[in-house]
Amino acid sequence: MIQVERKKIFTGNSTRVELKNLTKKFGSTTAVENASLEIDSGEFMTLLGPSGCGKTTILSMILGILEPTSGEIAFNGQPINHIDMSKRDIGMVFQNYALFPHMTVFQNIAFGLDMRKVEKEEKKKRVREVIKMVQLDGLEDRFIKDLSGGQQQRVALARAIVIRPRILLLDEPLSNLDAKLRKEMRTQLKKLHRELDITTIYVTHDQEEALSLSTKITVMSKGVIQQIGAPEEIFRRPRNYFVANFIGYGNFLKGKLVDEKNGQFIFETTKDSLRLTVNRDNKHQVGDQVFLTIKPEMLEIVTGEKTGVNLLDGEIVTSDYIGSATGYEVQMENGRTFQVNVPGLNPYAVGQKVKLYLDPAKILIVDEE
Amino acid sequence: MNRVVFARKRDYLFFLPSLVPLLLLFVYPLLKGLVMTFQETGSSGLTLHNYIEFFTNPRYYDTIFRTLYLVIPATIIELIIAFGITYFIRGKMRGKGIIAGLTIFPLTLGSIIIDMGIISFFKPTGWFNTVLINIGLIDEPFKLVYNYWGTFLALIILGVAFMASNFVGIMDYIDPNLEQAARSLGASRWITFKRVYFPLIRSNVLTVFALNLIMQIGVYSSAVIVGNPASETRTFVVVAFEEAMRNFNYNMANTVAIVMGITQIVILGIVFAIRKRGYIGSASTFK
Ligand SMILES: Nc1ncnc2c1ncn2[C@@H]1O[C@H](COP(=O)(O)OP(=O)(O)OP(=O)(O)O)[C@@H](O)[C@H]1O
Numbered sequence: 001m002i003q004v005e006r007k008k009i010f011t012g013n014s015t016r017v018e019l020k021n022l023t024k025k026f027g028s029t030t031a032v033e034n035a036s037l038e039i040d041s042g043e044f045m046t047l048l049g050p051s052g053c054g055k056t057t058i059l060s061m062i063l064g065i066l067e068p069t070s071g072e073i074a075f076n077g078q079p080i081n082h083i084d085m086s087k088r089d090i091g092m093v094f095q096n097y098a099l100f101p102h103m104t105v106f107q108n109i110a111f112g113l114d115m116r117k118v119e120k121e122e123k124k125k126r127v128r129e130v131i132k133m134v135q136l137d138g139l140e141d142r143f144i145k146d147l148s149g150g151q152q153q154r155v156a157l158a159r160a161i162v163i164r165p166r167i168l169l170l171d172e173p174l175s176n177l178d179a180k181l182r183k184e185m186r187t188q189l190k191k192l193h194r195e196l197d198i199t200t201i202y203v204t205h206d207q208e209e210a211l212s213l214s215t216k217i218t219v220m221s222k223g224v225i226q227q228i229g230a231p232e233e234i235f236r237r238p239r240n241y242f243v244a245n246f247i248g249y250g251n252f253l254k255g256k257l258v259d260e261k262n263g264q265f266i267f268e269t270t271k272d273s274l275r276l277t278v279n280r281d282n283k284h285q286v287g288d289q290v291f292l293t294i295k296p297e298m299l300e301i302v303t304g305e306k307t308g309v310n311l312l313d314g315e316i317v318t319s320d321y322i323g324s325a326t327g328y329e330v331q332m333e334n335g336r337t338f339q340v341n342v343p344g345l346n347p348y349a350v351g352q353k354v355k356l357y358l359d360p361a362k363i364l365i366v367d368e369e
Numbered sequence: 370m371n372r373v374v375f376a377r378k379r380d381y382l383f384f385l386p387s388l389v390p391l392l393l394l395f396v397y398p399l400l401k402g403l404v405m406t407f408q409e410t411g412s413s414g415l416t417l418h419n420y421i422e423f424f425t426n427p428r429y430y431d432t433i434f435r436t437l438y439l440v441i442p443a444t445i446i447e448l449i450i451a452f453g454i455t456y457f458i459r460g461k462m463r464g465k466g467i468i469a470g471l472t473i474f475p476l477t478l479g480s481i482i483i484d485m486g487i488i489s490f491f492k493p494t495g496w497f498n499t500v501l502i503n504i505g506l507i508d509e510p511f512k513l514v515y516n517y518w519g520t521f522l523a524l525i526i527l528g529v530a531f532m533a534s535n536f537v538g539i540m541d542y543i544d545p546n547l548e549q550a551a552r553s554l555g556a557s558r559w560i561t562f563k564r565v566y567f568p569l570i571r572s573n574v575l576t577v578f579a580l581n582l583i584m585q586i587g588v589y590s591s592a593v594i595v596g597n598p599a600s601e602t603r604t605f606v607v608v609a610f611e612e613a614m615r616n617f618n619y620n621m622a623n624t625v626a627i628v629m630g631i632t633q634i635v636i637l638g639i640v641f642a643i644r645k646r647g648y649i650g651s652a653s654t655f656k
């Protein structure tokens with residue numbers, strides 16, 4: 001009966017995944033709360049969020065290791081909650097790879113094909129194909145413990161894709177690799193996704209990875225989805241304080257939009273009534289409690305004469321050379337500090353009096369929650 | 370278990386001091402005992418008389434079969450029970466601690482207290498038979514003590530406890546993700562057990578089985594207290610003890626002990642030959 005159901009659900013290779021109000025509780029802790037998410041077929045969706053925010057829990061529910069406390073998971077519109085995990089046809093790369101230590105590379109990769117009773121010659125052909133794809137030629141007969149971390153990771157990937165799954169789940173598959181190998185594998189993953197066109201859900205802490213691979217990003221915090229969007233959208237227009245902070249915005253100012261003039265908002269901080277002008281966006285209105293944020297590299301230091309709005313007097317208190325730029329901490333008289341990144345090697349000295357300019361077009365307004 | 374063996378060069382010097390008591394307490398008596406088996410009481414000439422006596426007189430050679438007839442079926446049943454219980458409670462499970470604790474608890478009592486318990490529970494007027502008779506299942510009480518079955522039960526209780534205590538650790542060592550990976554690749558529960566879980570614990574399970582088997586070949590107090598040491602449960606140690614303490618024939622006592630030792634080594638060899646036919650490496654892929 002399950003066999004019949006499976007055929008009905010998995011018609012065609014493209015699978016759309018939907019999570020509807022998915023909740024998972026472990027006793028009194030809520031690991032995932034009311035998550036709703038749609039992943040179109042062929043999409044590369046990244047789950048981004050700090051440790052413990054529920055990323056692995058979501059994958060585990062899709063895979064079938066964990067049963068949702070409430071809510072529904074559907075493939076191509078058909079609920080799959082009651083389908084056994086061995087029938088879901090999902091390729092999973094576990095956070096720790098979970099390769100079978102008593103099998104060779106070949107046997108590991110062929111395992112899923114054995115389960116599908118793929119005929120011997122066909123099996124050999126397909127395993128050889130993926131081995132080539134992940135560049136493991138010549139290692140077929142090695143046991144897993146005789147492989148390097150990066151090679152193990154590729155075996156795990158090969159084992160998951162050789163079955164041509166409907167969905168590929170990748171749980172921080174690159175986290176154990178060094179920076180160089182990680183970059184290489186990233187390129188390979190990207191190529192692979194383009195070639196195979198499998199609906200993919202990818203979990204990572206690493207923003208750079210998320211940005212380079214995904215067609216869509218979901219940011220989570222403490223089990224709650226914060227924002228879903230295309231990579232540019234997430235990085236250019238983070239919706240709230242958490243998302244902005246997580247993806248590297250800085251210089252947060254808490255306050256209220258108090259007025260509107262010539263298409264610009266006037267903003268006032270709660271703590272020290274500092275007034276700033278910021279370009280209007282169409283998501284906020286006067287009276288909103290918000291955060292303003294500006295990236296350190298978007299702040300300007302002005303030494304000469306300049307007049308107008310958003311000019312703040314301050315003094316450079318620390319400097320830190322960070323590769324191609326210098327990071328400064330600028331302190332205002334009332335003690336408030338700003339982080340500023342300026343290109344070049346130490347153009348200003350510690351103790352120097354400077355003016356800070358916050359360009360109204362470069363300031364972002366984000367919600368508190 | 371099955372760790373990588375590191376090449377050690379001069380470290381063995383540290384090992385020497387602990388070798389001295391080992392030589393004094395173990396190797397010397399063993400060698401002395403071995404020599405005694407080739408001597409007759411009161412003379413120092415070498416002879417094969419003790420061995421000839423052992424292998425021609427059924428009073429002696431029967432102990433081989435009696436011991437094995439008792440111990441081999443018992444240890445196989447112990448293996449099945451201990452494996453079943455620990456497999457059932459592996460991983461995270463409510464009540465795991467209680468079940469594991471109850472199973473392993475007899476180890477802390479030791480064999481004599483277990484024997485006493487068996488007598489009071491399984492004797493014709495004990496709980497077990499009383500209940501069965503009262504609910505009308507049987508008319509005559511089962512004879513479960515002072516015979517083969519008494520010793521058999523004692524072996525089972527202690528053997529299950531010993532093996533289960535080892536299996537719990539062996540099974541916890543297996544990453545649950547391995548089973549989940551197999552299942553997600555399309556394997557049923559049974560195939561997952563057969564192709565992934567069991568091969569990984571097999572070698573350690575067989576090691577524990579072998580250890581338990583050779584320990585139980587040396588059964589004594591249960592054979593005497595709840596068994597019938599005159600016939601059915603006349604095991605190696607019963608005979609050796611009888612020779613030494615009743616007949617004061619230390620040469621024959623040592624001969625019995627040596628034959629027992631050889632039997633243990635042969636059985637160990639058989640189990641390890643079986644073990645070698647499967648995967649013996651580590652169950653983890655991390656180095
Ligand atoms: N089996 C479990 N029992 C109880 N709590 C659990 C269990 N599994 C996960 N949790 C809790 O649920 C929350 C989410 O865990 P999850 O593993 O999904 O985090 P994650 O986002 O994958 O983190 P990481 O990035 O560190 O892997 C955590 O607070 C965790 O402690």
Ligand SMILES: [Mg+2]
Binds near residue numbers: 055056057095171
């Ligand atoms: Mg995780």
